[in-house]
Amino acid sequence: MLFAGFNLVSAQTTKDSLQLRNFYDLSLLNGNSYQWLDELSNDIGPRLSGSTGAEKAVQWAKKELESIGLDKVWLQPVMVPKWERGAPEKAHIEGPDGSIDVPVCALGGSIATAPSGVTAEVVEVQGLDDLAKYGEDQLKGKIVFYNRPMQADLIQTFSAYGGCVDQRYAGAMEAAKYGAVGVIVRSMNLRMDDLPHTGSMSYGDLPNDKRIPAAAISTNGAALLSKMLKKDKSTQFYLKMNCKNYEEDVPSFNVIGEITGSEKPNEFMVVGGHLDSWDLGDGSHDDGAGVVQSMEVLRLMKAANYKPKHSIRVVLFMNEENGLRGGTEYAKVAKQEGEKHVFGLESDAGGFTPRGFSFDADKANFEQVQSWIPLFKPYLIHFFELGGSGADVGPLKEEGTVLAGLRPDSQRYFDHHHASNDTFDAVNKRELELGAATMTSLVYLFDTYGVIPPITNEKPLKD
């Protein structure tokens, strides 16, 4: 019996190995992800929520998904906020020998400066906590300059990002409370260069008349400003921004495609990325890569003639960057319709060489994942850890749902994130294709072995 059992396991393992090999071969030899990314990045380009680019991306994705023979493709309406950058920003430091231009960009959601710009002295701080130390006395009428850098000694760069991004998100909201007239934030970038990195910010409950403009400054610009402030505390900074928040939300869509399950059509597994991007580059890494990889998962299943037991959906979420409306709406509708979602996988960490996945799962499901690790070894996929999944699939979390996020190599990600160099040429074809095959393999394994239902009263290992 033991021997028979061993043979059964072994036969299944061989079958799985061959299936994974087939997905990787199809992706590397005849993949479509790179071609799709070329179209999304170079033909459509930037696609901030509410923009013409976003609308074009929706129509393009629908058409492409319709072309690969899925069982259903549809658009799911979702209202999104609209913000526009307007004419390029201007900024300079008033130095002793004249003014020095520095590269800045408005943070997404910021108000504009007055048409004449804002000029003020600068108070450099290392974070939100410093504001109380300076107090209104020293901050009123000033520009607050948040200059805490990302920690270079953290191996996983997303941890370094997480340790800094509060400055960008809440910097203006908090500084406004002390009477500051503007905010400059050091770009979330581990390199020293001349590119400002945008990203979302919030004013929270701050009334309109209390809001102040907020910009990112390049890392080189931040270093220069800091150096000049050390020489002369009264150094002034000039900032001019032309951005605009629209009062009314505008209509947009999540794009959804489905292969209906052969055995459990009413149990859903979702794979997705976000279709919107910031406006400075063409969003190739963030998150064009995740979009085309997610599309490729379903295309590879079709190409391999693999017929899933569960219904597998690709969901291309709208508005991850500045509202998460798409992810929120998808989960809301799923709940309304009583659609049971057992698994969600997101790719939103760049199109670099895949290293593995992080999981939001209970003990039983995480142990099942561990049993699959040897299958991934030939592809140098080694990272299987508990941790976050992704912003867009997050709202699908219920007891027993397994969520996962693709974890590519992260060393170069913040060189490009939300900046003008997040462009097609920064994505390597093979790295992108390896990611698509790795995602397909994980979805295949969950489809084959199922998600283990929760035991009542068991606590999840990680929320």
Next chain:
Amino acid sequence: MLFAGFNLVSAQTTKDSLQLRNFYDLSLLNGNSYQWLDELSNDIGPRLSGSTGAEKAVQWAKKELESIGLDKVWLQPVMVPKWERGAPEKAHIEGPDGSIDVPVCALGGSIATAPSGVTAEVVEVQGLDDLAKYGEDQLKGKIVFYNRPMQADLIQTFSAYGGCVDQRYAGAMEAAKYGAVGVIVRSMNLRMDDLPHTGSMSYGDLPNDKRIPAAAISTNGAALLSKMLKKDKSTQFYLKMNCKNYEEDVPSFNVIGEITGSEKPNEFMVVGGHLDSWDLGDGSHDDGAGVVQSMEVLRLMKAANYKPKHSIRVVLFMNEENGLRGGTEYAKVAKQEGEKHVFGLESDAGGFTPRGFSFDADKANFEQVQSWIPLFKPYLIHFFELGGSGADVGPLKEEGTVLAGLRPDSQRYFDHHHASNDTFDAVNKRELELGAATMTSLVYLFDTYGVIPPITNEKPLKD
């Protein structure tokens, strides 16, 4: 006793963990490898054996090693071959609507064409074995076009390279035997682009009057030529090359630095890369990265105030690319001097994110390496396999010696290898620094725990 033993092991593990963390911190926060690479790549540039660049690199490396407080720094003389590209090559396909220029470059070691160039019909083959099928009848007076691509489905790109490089190395030697008048080889590149990739070739014992010129053609150029040959077998190709082999070897040097061991000064551990490069780019990945990482290993040990038990040497080898004279000479001198080398580590696979090491080691030493794997996990270093080490440390192999090669992520390596885009901007600072810290960590562990001496009559697992 068991409990006491456990505590001892645990204390040592903690000590090792902290030591590794310190090396990574020093490299990422205050490393010097990227600055060194900037100087080597941008101030010195290409450094083919026998060139002015190579001579400058020797003097630069000696000066820099002298600046970091090693116990000894010296130059080891070595005679090297000299080859020069001369004026840029020209090539075109004679098409039905006129000639189409295609990007080519001479392979290193090739003779020039006649001053008027060579024009001939082309026979496309998939490899050396095809020559006998065509025979002298069909090859005499023709240009042989080797067009077997690197296999995209191989996950480790060095395997794909190994499966193709015989065309480049021996293509001319073999085609000449059938009376061919020239050779064009598809560039060893997994991308489709317009950059030809050079590299070494050999005529073997072929007498001078039988030698024929050999060039690499870009992958796009190869695709175009192949397409045109399918339409018209009599399509002609024009090739003009101006390169030159010097008859006499010229003097050069390996650059060596040493921290003398505190307990076993007469047992040597070597870490190295090769100082020479091809001439088209600036050799930042091949092997500027390995050079500066190897220098950084000793600098990090000094910075950490770590005093090794064994003598640790950095060896910057000359002439890896087209002769291996430096690696051969270093091993020869070591043997003459009776210097016992117990460990050699090479970095010559690019400056990308490190994934681990391959080893040339016996069972006992490889098992010891396996016990260290958990120490590397926080740094996402997971690849520890038997396999090759590196060309330059290879000649140090004796029974009981452990050799290793750093294994960075390889997906982008052949986009740049031996081409004009192997330049500084293609190297990421953090990836380079992580590699240096990873190498330092391995040398530290071998220094701390020693290389296990061979048991007589035991066969090595891998030659």
